[in-house]
Amino acid sequence: MATISVVGAGSWGTALAIVLADNNHTVKLWARREDLAEEVNEKHTNEKYLPGITLPDGIKATSSLEECVKGSEAILLVTPTKALREVLPELKTYLNNPVTIIHASKGIEPDTSKRISEVIEEEIPESLRKAVVVLSGPSHAEEVSLRHPTTVTVSSKSIEEAEFVQDLFINSNFRVYTNHDIIGVELGGALKNIIALGAGLSDGLGYGDNAKAALITRGLAEIARLGAAMGANPLTFMGLTGIGDLVVTCTSVHSRNWRAGNLLGKGNNLEEVLENMGMVVEGVRTTKAAYYLAKEQNVEMPITSVLFEVLFNNKAAKDGVDQLMGRLRTHETEDLTSLLADRFELNPKEL
Numbered sequence: 001m002a003t004i005s006v007v008g009a010g011s012w013g014t015a016l017a018i019v020l021a022d023n024n025h026t027v028k029l030w031a032r033r034e035d036l037a038e039e040v041n042e043k044h045t046n047e048k049y050l051p052g053i054t055l056p057d058g059i060k061a062t063s064s065l066e067e068c069v070k071g072s073e074a075i076l077l078v079t080p081t082k083a084l085r086e087v088l089p090e091l092k093t094y095l096n097n098p099v100t101i102i103h104a105s106k107g108i109e110p111d112t113s114k115r116i117s118e119v120i121e122e123e124i125p126e127s128l129r130k131a132v133v134v135l136s137g138p139s140h141a142e143e144v145s146l147r148h149p150t151t152v153t154v155s156s157k158s159i160e161e162a163e164f165v166q167d168l169f170i171n172s173n174f175r176v177y178t179n180h181d182i183i184g185v186e187l188g189g190a191l192k193n194i195i196a197l198g199a200g201l202s203d204g205l206g207y208g209d210n211a212k213a214a215l216i217t218r219g220l221a222e223i224a225r226l227g228a229a230m231g232a233n234p235l236t237f238m239g240l241t242g243i244g245d246l247v248v249t250c251t252s253v254h255s256r257n258w259r260a261g262n263l264l265g266k267g268n269n270l271e272e273v274l275e276n277m278g279m280v281v282e283g284v285r286t287t288k289a290a291y292y293l294a295k296e297q298n299v300e301m302p303i304t305s306v307l308f309e310v311l312f313n314n315k316a317a318k319d320g321v322d323q324l325m326g327r328l329r330t331h332e333t334e335d336l337t338s339l340l341a342d343r344f345e346l347n348p349k350e351l
Contacts (some may be wrong), residue, residue, distance in 0.1 A: 001025050002168060005072040007087065009036055009061065010279070011049040011141035012323075013078030018145050019174050020076075021058035030068035031297060037061040053145045066094045070077070074168065080218040080280040080315040083108030095128045101109035102154075102165055104135040107282045113296065115186045131161035134182055135169070135190035137240040138248035144174065151175040153240045155185040157161045177240065184236030191304075191320040192245045193283030194290055196218030196257035197264070198303050199250035201310070201317050204265020211321070215303065216250050222301040224302075226290065229297040257283035264310065265317050287311055304320060315329035 002025050006017045009031035021027045031037040040046055040061035044054055062068050069075055069091060079087055084105070101124060103116050114122075117132045136348045137152030144150050154169075154176055156162040162178045168342060170176040179185050202211045222245075236242060249255045260281045263273045274281060291308040294301040306323055309315035 002073045003071055004168065005030065005063070006078060007065070007068065007075060007091070008078035008081075009040070009046065009049070009076065011046075011145075011267070013076070013106060014040075014046045014050050014053075015141035015144040016078060016169075017059050018053075018056060019169055019171065019251070021056035022147075022173075023168065023171055024058070025168065026133065026147065027059045028068045028072065029059050031061050031063055031141060033291065034063040037063045043060065044346050050145050065090055069094050069099075070327060072099060074102060077101065077103040077116075077120070078107060079105060080238070081105055081109060081119075081282060082280075082285060084109075084119050086122065092124050092128055094225050095124075098130045100127055100130045100133060100134045100161055100164060102135055105282075107177055107194060107253070107286050108134065108157050108187075108190050108293065110292075111284050111291040113289055113293040115183070115190070117182060117186060129158050131158040133158075134189075134291075135176075135184050136245065138244040140213055140252060142254050147173040149173055149175075151177070151240060151244070151334075152188045153177045153179045153185060155179045155182040157182060163228045179236060179239070179241070179299070181233045181236045183230055184232030184234075185241045187230065187232055188223060188237050188241035189245055190282070190286050191223045191226065192219075192242075192249050193281075194287045194304050194307060196249040196255050196283075197261035197283040197287065197311075198307055200255070200261025200263075201246045201265040201307075201320065202257035202261075203258070204262040205317060205321065207263075212250065216246050219250075219303050220246055220298075223304060226294055226297060226299045226301060229299045256281050260284070269272045270311055284311060 004020050004025050004027055006013050006029045009029050017027050017029050105116050109119055117134060133154055133156040134151055135154050139150050139152050154162050154165045166176045166178055191249055198215045199212050202215055224234045225343050228234050256279055260273050260277055287307050290304050302324060306320040310317055310320045
């Protein structure tokens with residue numbers, strides 16, 4: 001059994017700590033607030049983020065980052081993307097030996113357009129990390145904490161480290177696959193939050209299932225376009241971190257991004273929505289990052305572009321949807337055919 005540090009005691013970090021504790025690992029959970037650490041240790045609950053859930057005795061919380069990471073074989077980062085640049089420089093000062101660094105955050109850094117693994121590699125010297133491993137897939141914290149069947153994927157530049165992390169987490173309730181495509185796994189997990197905002201917005205406007213199905217499907221197409229431009233395998237987006245994550249995030253009331261979009265569709269402004277949510281909505285920051293990244297990569301992302309205008313330029317939600325419906329006609333599979341042809345060096349007419 002391993003000793004694992006979980007950095008971040010929100011709903012997702014706490015849920016993953018439960019999985020690890022169920023597998024009999026020693027789990028140290030870092031909470032920024034001392035009162036939350038005391039609640040976890042004394043009451044075995046985290047009522048703000050996972051109400052009604054009793055935590056395993058094997059989870060020990062602390063508000064000291066140094067105490068949390070000391071002596072661990074693996075560190076699981078589950079902080080909001082905007083907090084990473086703050087946490088990582090402090091974390092590295094407490095590392096004496098190389099450790100496996102796992103991250104389960106789903107986002108892109110807006111100012112740099114970097115994926116989370118790239119941010120980690122910048123901040124943590126190679127001498128202090130064995131590898132960076134990404135954990136992603138369709139997985140609501142609320143359902144994971146109830147031990148409902150869940151399937152995710154892990155990816156790394158090192159297949160050995162990915163398999164190590166697979167073994168840490170896998171059990172009868174939490175199935176873990178490996179995937180070689182770290183770029184695709186990270187981008188799928190991050191960009192689906194944008195489409196979930198759009199799905200929630202559509203529902204908030206009362207447009208029903210037809211519109212939401214179209215958003216999910218065409219959202220997958222633009223995720224694949226940007227992913228391929230950045231070196232991902234387009235087929236990755238047909239799996240857990242693409243279609244899987246899109247379905248669960250765009251259709252569930254557990255989804256923060258869907259709920260935020262739903263409030264926007266009902267007429268709330270962004271400031272009101274974020275205040276109402278009380279938790280980080282990663283899709284908002286990711287929309288801004290992906291908007292500029294798409295321009296940099298010369299990739300067309302119409303849903304992302306419209307959401308950027310709604311979120312940051314006060315475009316009316318209904319006007320945004322009308323803009324999408326009024327786009328020039330095109331062939332549905334043209335983009336995917338081109339992506340696959342480029343990837344596998346085929347003639348598009350053969351597909």
